[in-house]
Amino acid sequence: MSKRKRWFFIYLPGAILLLFLFLHQENNDIVVTTHKLASHELPQGLEGYRIVHLSDLQSKEFGKEQRPLLRKVKELKPDLILMTGDLVDSSHFDREASMMLMDGLLDIAPLYFSVGNHEYAVREYPEMEKEMIAKGVHVLRNALEYVPAGEGQIALIGVDDPIFNRVEDGDVAKINSHLDQALQEDDGEGHYRILLSHRPELFDVYAERGFELSLAGHAHGGQIRIPFVGGMYSPGQGSWPKLAEGIHLQGGSAMIVNRGLGNSIFPQRLFNRPEIVLIELSNGAPETGTR
Template sequence: MNRRTFLKRLLTSSVVLLGSGGGTYYYAREIEPSMLTILKKTLTSVKIPQTFNGFKIVQFSDTHIGFHYTIDQFNSMIDSLNKLKPDCVVFTGDLVDMPHKYGWGDPIVQSLQKIQAPHGKFWVYGNHDHGGYGTDIIKDVMEQGGFTLLQNEHTIISKKNESITLAGLDDAILGKPDIEVTLQDVAPDSYTVLLVHEPDYADRVIQFPVDVQLSGHSHGGQIQIPFYGYVYTPYYAEKYVEGKYTFNNHQLQLFVSRGIGTTRLPYRFFCKPEITVFTLQSTKGNS
């Protein structure tokens, strides 16, 4: 999207909200961005080992801390996340909004350390993580927070001698994603979940043996106008914006999170922030 179109859509968003009256503007700026929702999804497959029945993967994405989203709000979200008792937690990118201007320090590390997941905490880069010379800073912060980076690599999550595969790509906009390297040596019968910040990358992922892709980046459009739809979605989130997508003749399922924070404009309208709980269920042995 060129700069002129981008600015036009942002202006449209502001005009619509302001023109709707002070109450709507206040709601979109001060109320809905704090209305965290918990989505619950069940992932079924014959490839999921029966020992993983009930295994919970919790995804959160796009916190954009520093742009109208504070550490206190982040800690409140973490409290909600921990109450879900996840087995594994995944973060699909964009930790802070402007890494080169953010006041890095112990509080954000301490917040990340509070997240509890016995089978690990994993993350991938988003475009804001690579932007503003923040690549190495954010990597260090996430590592101190107990998160493992999956940058064009995969890991095996094991339970009672059975396993699934969790993989992650580098950011598609500012990084160098390499899905061939990422999935190298992954057993074809292993249930494989892939973390990719940008959802539209799914059009390439469908060529590979991936069962589920988890993405963010879109913010669900952030502002949705009734009977009009999304006012704006960023590059690489123009085709797949929110929710679940399935691909005919392919095993891939794509889930796109609306994320937590906001960027560019501090509004959410008909687009509440969310974290998602994915519960695994084996269909092995079912008739």
């Protein structure tokens, strides 16, 4: 076989196959990122409390009945599962894929959910939400719930994405209105407070409000990441977003941004695999500063 034929029949198809496998892995190989956080505000007896944070499924399927994703979550042995919006996707809505995940998560640990912008855009979502609540999902719509933890409890606050608010002007005013509504239920006892809010770009608001920990998604890690540089684009932040993934600190407030599980506008991730975040809480001095 000539060199030209080897390139055409062997090397080129081989390269295409390798590229296909690489791109498939980037979209489907789920990674786990662990963050360890300490605070004196946490109840006693909470050492090793484990929270799984998920975000932005966007109606994606991970194998049959979401088994690969559910297996990874179960292996982490969470005490609590928190999800920060975009369970569904307005452009490729798949009710079965989304509900299959929620059903499976409910078998693992208590599940709390706050809504994202895609829940607003999907007309079928309100009926889905009713079904989720009936099954046992705690859907936090500008609401607060206290969760037993260790020898006390922690406060979970969930707020709607700003797009749900048609009254106030600007996302900062909208999210503050949602927070005001949620915090009406605060008993003022000084609990460790975890905020579930879809939008990471509003971290200044969360820090100003004094939340010990905020969880967000929405940015998809910048979708396509350049190694050692960062994500290229995210909604709400534009090019080279600063709050697209990882942990960020502002004073005594921390925010963790989940890179998400699915895709929305652009169908391909690059150097940015789907992410499960594991948070391990313990009593102690918190890390502070700006990052």
